[in-house]
Amino acid sequence: MKKFLLLIREDLERMQNMTETELQADIAKMTRWAEQLAGSGNLLGGEPLEAETRYVKRSHIATDGPFAESxxxxxxxxxxxxxxxxxxxxxxxxCPSVQDNEIAIEVRPLMVHE
Incomplete structure (x- = not known):
């Protein structure tokens, strides 16, 4: 079996406009899906991330990410x-949130060092 990183991408404006009830429903939906992945033996781990970010390059540290318009x-x-x-x-x-067109997931294989 190979390992893969799933990067969950969401529209920040959509997230900011969610009510607490909508947010909790989204969390519950993702939790159920994660439990299914764990039950099938596919899930190794994961966590949600805060929206705050820093994009670091040698010449500067940006607070608005690599693409300010994103x-x-x-x-x-x-x-x-x-x-x-x-x-x-x-x-x-x-993922039900992918099927509902609420998020996108980028799938990246982990590099194997032999």
Whole structure:
């Protein structure tokens, strides 16, 4: 099995406009999906992320990220294991928030050092 990082990307404006009830419903939906991944043996870990960020380059540290015009940000990550990237992408596509077009998930294989 290979390891993959799932980067969860969300529209920050959508998140800021959510009511507490909507936020809790979103959290519950993602928690149920994570529990399904854990039950199948695919989930290795993950956490939500705060919206605050710093983009660090040698010449400066920016507080608005690499793309100031971007309204999307990485709001969480999951580490999973799957046979290949196609299977990992299929697992990401099974996320109800992806299916509801509320988030996007970037699937990245971890580099293997031999």
């Amino acid at each position: 309204r999307e940000s990485v709001t969480g990550y999951m580490l999973i294991q799957a046979e290949n990237i196609e299977t990992a992408a299929a697992l990401a596509a099974s």
